[in-house]
Amino acid sequence: MPADLVRISGLGVDYGDRRAVDGVHLRIPPGEVFGLLGPNGAGKTTMFRVMATLLPPTRGEVELCGENIQSKPREVRSTIAYMPDLAPMPSDLRAVEYLRFYAESYGLRGKERDARVTECLESVGLRERSKDICTKLSLGMRQRLALAKAILHRPRLLILDEPASGLDPMARADLKNALRRQADAGATVILSSHIMAEIQDLCTSIGLLQRGRLLDAGPIRKVLAKFGQAETRVIVRSPGRRD
Numbered sequence: 001m002p003a004d005l006v007r008i009s010g011l012g013v014d015y016g017d018r019r020a021v022d023g024v025h026l027r028i029p030p031g032e033v034f035g036l037l038g039p040n041g042a043g044k045t046t047m048f049r050v051m052a053t054l055l056p057p058t059r060g061e062v063e064l065c066g067e068n069i070q071s072k073p074r075e076v077r078s079t080i081a082y083m084p085d086l087a088p089m090p091s092d093l094r095a096v097e098y099l100r101f102y103a104e105s106y107g108l109r110g111k112e113r114d115a116r117v118t119e120c121l122e123s124v125g126l127r128e129r130s131k132d133i134c135t136k137l138s139l140g141m142r143q144r145l146a147l148a149k150a151i152l153h154r155p156r157l158l159i160l161d162e163p164a165s166g167l168d169p170m171a172r173a174d175l176k177n178a179l180r181r182q183a184d185a186g187a188t189v190i191l192s193s194h195i196m197a198e199i200q201d202l203c204t205s206i207g208l209l210q211r212g213r214l215l216d217a218g219p220i221r222k223v224l225a226k227f228g229q230a231e232t233r234v235i236v237r238s239p240g241r242r243d
């Protein structure tokens, strides 16, 4: 059995006296599309920022792809990709130019660069749209373009903050195919949402986060069987929302 790509032990994050993440233990094996589900303010973004090495944990340990995020942050950054929600897009570049720019930042040049860019566009189903101006693409396509950018350096772990936010079911299906392709190629994908339908469409396993605590995690059917669909909806529903 391959080693878990994500190993989180006793993770805690405080902002001053506000406890945002509270004693989270989590293991995720390679090849999963894992959904972190929780209402607004549950601590999802905070967990992701810690995993992306952008925020130091207050307590606990996080190991990604076999490396500790605090003792080996550079190694961790080279094997992961972090996609914040609604990544900004340039209004003066075509999709292909946007990816070439970032491919060069990874040291790719000439034919090698172009081949990798084409491969990434293909992998997210955007090869036909390579000449489109980034900001003219639909929201779903922009999310897939952001994913193409995120996978340029062949990360083993993809961390995506609410990538399906605002997408219609068809755009979600396209995103799912793109993520599935990554997982089938051996990457592990973690994404967050506060809408259960999004997670159900996209993920193979889920974790339920509530007020910084992980209530349960595992294969989606198992977690839903334990908590029940209705209760899970209640757990993830944010005040004032009707999902």
Ligand code: ATP
Pocket: 015, 018, 019, 020, 038, 039, 040, 041, 042, 043, 044, 045, 046, 047, 194
């Ligand atoms: P959302 O779905 O709204 O993005 P979330 O589950 O990602 O929510 P976080 O953004 O991680 O939740 O926030 C967790 C808690 O930490 C919330 O109570 C939030 O108000 C608080 N928080 C987040 N960032 C900061 C910060 N920079 N300073 C102080 N408190 C913060």
